[in-house]
Amino acid sequence: MPKTNRTRVAVLGLLTTSCKTGYDMKQFIDQSLAYFWKISYGQIYPTLKQLVEDGAVRIKNENADKKEYEITSVGREELTNWLSELPDALPTQKNELLLKLFFSKNQEVEKSVALLRHQQELLEEKLAAYEAIEEMIRESDEESEDELYWMMTLDHGKRLARASYEWCEASIKTLRG
Amino acid sequence: MPKTNRTRVAVLGLLTTSCKTGYDMKQFIDQSLAYFWKISYGQIYPTLKQLVEDGAVRIKNENADKKEYEITSVGREELTNWLSELPDALPTQKNELLLKLFFSKNQEVEKSVALLRHQQELLEEKLAAYEAIEEMIRESDEESEDELYWMMTLDHGKRLARASYEWCEASIKTLRG
DNA sequence: GATCCCATGTAAGGAGTTACATGATTCT
């Protein structure tokens, strides 16, 4: 049994929001789920084409300049099947900072401290970005069923960013102490 | 300027630990850094070959059955350059659970709760695995300079796993409340 | 008139996984 292609299901999921075109999807992702999922045009357009071939998606309105898509019942089934699937393990989250730190006996302590301080700055920026997205979702007029779930994913981002920030703080103390 | 190949530097870093052969590296990674970095034989062997061509690594001892490698001064420079590089942004950590949750208005609430409960089980297993690795590092006779850094990366894993666990707890309450 | 944004797409290549092939040694 081949494992599910996540780009496929992400595109299907996006068609259950206000996204109708490939362009919409890219815009939407860049301003909302970019912090835990990214996607490029090089994935979106070929995936849409494939989904149409498979009958999971149909073209609503074919103009030369703006193709609108909608999900079919076949697509909905594929989406909901994937949604309820339980993973058999936690995926490895590749982390370049940790990889560097792991080998940091090979550099001066102050360089590692600089790495951690810089990480803290990036995390502060990220937290600010989360607040901005939260504000944007809250202010959108549409009373969407999605809102609750979107806030939950943001909450995850915020909690992990805070935990990571605190770890930086503790690690700097360890290195200097 | 092409961005640095992380497999290359990971292999170089491994050669500053007790790893000498490609096989060693795979074993070592699987029992220590696997929770934030993975690597396969399909990457290790071609990378070692390339590193030798580039003069970053040399073969110490060529038997048919066990090739031992060591890092050269050229390789050390590549490694230390990479170690001190500051990233310009935090990488997107792809997270399939969050992707599912993001689209979960398309499924029954109890299925999302099941997803979160299952996540908690996996996180508990992971935390137990961290404790085991910590124990292993502490009990190793060799008083290594590496130890401090390895413990720091483990601490990161533990803090984030705990934060994620708490988020699951809070999210389940939100969904049911 | 030029520049930016909307909008769709393709081609090349990097990064990584999986499955396979091979053979030696060690354990039961």
Next chain:
DNA sequence: AGAATCATGTAACTCCTTACATGGGATC
């Protein structure tokens, strides 16, 4: 004798990014 583990490697494939190509419409 057979199974597991040690050990090195390759080929095919998936996934994804980046750079490019194209053209219409809006803005300055």
